[in-house]
């Protein structure tokens with residue numbers, strides 16, 4: 592039976608990943624950690640420890656206490672916050688990753704950490720961005736993600752740590768809000784649609800970015816971690832995506848279910864310039880070929896589910 596340590600377990604991915612893994616592997620086998628505790632299911636439904644990921648000693652103590660054999664390192668600052676606080680972002684994103692990799696090496700644990708479409712930059716081919724291509728990001732977050740991918744590959748080649756990763760697009764979910772990302776507009780729009788019937792987008796019309804609904808992202812993590820290592824040509828990290836859209840597309844999708852929904856624009860120059868430096872759409876064929884990646888949700892299917900779930904949640 593697996594013993595999984597999750598950092599950033601109360602964040603957008605962690606809140607749902609913790610619950611899914613607890614259902615699969617048993618609540619006691621999934622140790623949730625975060626910098627502070629919140630009154631949430633992920634914090635209350637099984638073991639929880641306070642962990643600042645820049646503290647290597649405490650991370651090691653927790654890993655040894657529970658004899659973990661898998662580490663899922665999710666704690667990180669997202670792109671817009673990292674741009675506002677670049678030194679803090681470097682220390683947290685790189686320091687936390689280094690500590691998590693060291694802990695995985697000591698524990699001989701399997702390792703997962705997410706990368707992002709943010710690892711690409713303005714000189715990357717913008718459409719159908721290949722798995723292996725130019726990666727010269729111009730954001731602190733992107734610099735962290737490229738360095739992180741290289742570091743995780745280094746731990747695999749140098750120390751034999753079974754490191755695996757995904758380049759996630761914007762992730763859309765109704766359980767926990769993302770914080771400080773560039774793609775967050777695609778989550779906020781659903782909340783505002785249900786609460787107020789309109790949304791002011793900080794991303795301009797015509798800006799395409801890859802996106803994925805959370806159930807597909809969680810399945811991709813589990814499928815990658817269970818994939819036969821002999822079939823993996825790549826490790827850190829695989830392009831994965833489910834859809835690519837611009838604000839007008841998501842607005843039109845919402846109007847199919849809420850005909851009176853309205854959207855206008857007030858573009859945030861910082862997040863817009865981050866979005867402009869990212870691909871329009873990435874190519875996930877390596878993930879499909881090497882471990883069978885497949886997504887279930889397209890834009891309309893996701894919109895229908897998001898609106899239904901948020902109506903229940905916000906009522």
Ligand code: AKB
Nearest residue numbers: 669670707772773774
């Ligand atoms: C962000 O917008 O920063 C993240 C990401 C795409 O990595 N959602």
